[in-house]
Amino acid sequence: MPCKNRIALLSAALALLATAVAAPAGGARDQQPVLGLAVQPGGLLMQDVKLGETYDLQQVAGITLAIFNQDGQAHAYLLSTHRPSQSGGSKPPPGYTDLPDPSWFWFERTEVTVPAQSSSQVRMYLRIPDDQQYANQRWSVTAGVTGKPRPDESIALAVYPRYEIETVALGRPELQHKPDGEFGLVPSTVVLEGMHPGDWRESEFYICNSDRRGRRYRFRVVSQDEAEGKLHITKSPAFSWMPDPGWMRTREARVFVRHNLAMPVRFRVKLPRSVVLPDGGWESILLVTRDDGLTRFLRVRVPSPPTPGQEGAN
C-alpha cells in the first residue's frame, strides 16, 4: 500500500495494534505462547522484629525473593510494596493489619529483568522505626511483582505475595506509649517458662483501647485446625500447637474497656499430668474480638523445660 494511502487510512480509522505484529483488519491474531510468572516465597512470617534494626533477610535467614519467568522471552518486572487493603493482593488474615508504611519493607532494586525460562533473586529488607508504639504489632505487607508494560506486549502478569510481620513483644512496664492502632494487646506474646505436666499457671495481658469510645471484647482459644485453616495463622517455629484449646481459658469470657484505657485480662493454662511436652514446647492462640469484629490475637507459649543436662549450661 502506498505510503500516502496508508496515512489516509490511519487518519480515517484509529489503528490499534496491541502487538508489534500487524494483523489483518478486523482480525485477531492471538495464538501466542503461554505467559507464566511465579515467585518464592509465596508467604513469609517474620517474628520478634526489633525496633530500629535493619534486617537483610538473606543475611539473617538466607531468604531472597525468587522471580521465575516461565515464558519464552525476557521480561522486566517492577518490584514494589503495598498496604494489603489497598492493593490487588489478598487482605490481611484476622489479627493482622496493614503495615503502616509499606516502605518499611523494601527490595534491593525496584526493577529486575529476568531472562526467558529463568529466574532472578532479589534481596529483601525490613526496618521498623525505633518507636515504642510499634512494639507488639502484627502487620501484613503485600509485595508486588508486576510485569513492566511495554508497547509490544498486550498481556502482562503480576503476582502479589503477602508477608506477615510481628514486632517484638514488650510488657507494659517496658512501654511508655500505647500501641499504634485503635486496639492492641500488651504484650502480644506471653511465655510461660518452666511449666511441667500437671502444672497450672496464671498470667495476664492488657487490652489497650485507643478507639474513640468504649468497646466490648470477647475471648476464644482456637484449635489448630481453625488457626491453620480459616484464620491462616502460622505457628511459631520450634513450637507445636497446644493439642487441646481447653487447657487455656480466660477468667472472663468478655470485658468492656473504656476508651483510651488499658485493662488487664487474666488467663490460666493447666497442663494435664499425662502429657509429654514436645521438643520446643507448645503454642496456643487466644483470639480477642472487638464488638465490631476487629480481631487481634495473643500467642501463649509453653516452652519445654530444659533437660537436666541443659539447666546449668548457661
Added chain:
Amino acid sequence: MRRLLMLCLVVAALLALASSAFAGPSAGITVTVTLQSISVGVSPGSWAIGVITAGTLATSSTFTATNNGNVAEDFTISTVATSPDGWAPGGSSAVDQYWLQFGTTTIGTSPVALASNVAASGNSTFSLKFTAPATGSAATGQDSFTVTVAAAAH
C-alpha cells in the same frame, strides 16, 4: 523440555527455601517461610486487535488464566495504556479514551476481580472487549495498551 527444566528450577528453589524455613532466630528475628508458590499463567500470551474504526468494538478470543501455584488464588485484571498518543482507559469510548471490558465489567487502571478462589492447577477463562477511542482521538497509526492479569493467595 524447557518447561521441565523450569519446573525443576522451581522445585529446587522450594527445597532450598524449605531448608531455610526455620532459619531463625538470628539477630533476634525469626523467619518462617510458608511453602506457598504464587504463580499465574495466561494463554494466549498476546492479543493483536488489528485495524479497527474509531469507536467500534473488537472482541478477543478466549483467554485462559491458570493457577500454577500450590494454593488457591484470586485473579485480578487491570489495564494501562502504553500508546504514544495519551489514550487512557475509561468507562466508555470517548476522545482519547478506550473502553476495555470482560463481560460487563469495565477494566481500568485499578485491579478488578477476574476470578476468586481458583484452586491450584485450576483455571479461569475470559474474553476481552475493546471499544476504540472515538473519532477525533490522537492517533499516530499504531497504539497499544497492556492488560495485566495478577494473582494473589486467596
